[in-house]
Amino acid sequence: MAEAFFNHLFKKSKAKSAGTKPDKKIHPWTVQVMKEVGIDISQQKPKLLTDKLMKEANRIIVMETGLSKFILPEYSSKLEDWRTERLLGKPISKVRKIRNRIKRKVKQLIKEIEQIKKPYN
Secondary structure, eight states: HHHHHHHHHHSOOOOOOOOOSSSOOOOOOHHHHHTTOOOOTTTTOBBBBOOOHHHHHEEEEETTGGGGGOGGGGGGGGGEOOOOOOOTTHHHHHHHHHHHHHHHHHHHHHHHHHHHSSSOO
């Protein structure tokens, strides 16, 4: 969801999402709640988090508590923990609330990026 929101809302950069144990496909409820806000992620595929992805990243955002332990120490300065609840097994109403929280976090991230890139007057 975070990757989709970022790439939908901010065209100046690109987000890539990956996991330590990616599922084979995106959960249907995730696809549904994103379609509800006009973003189609049905063709997206979960990806494995690799050293190459971490090296290329400007920021590494961990969505689930406890997953930051999988980030190699040399990338810890890029790490940001959003502490988002795990979606698996949640009712769709809860998935919508999590989606909305992720969207707010992505919008805040975009604001921060835009502030960094503004020239000083």
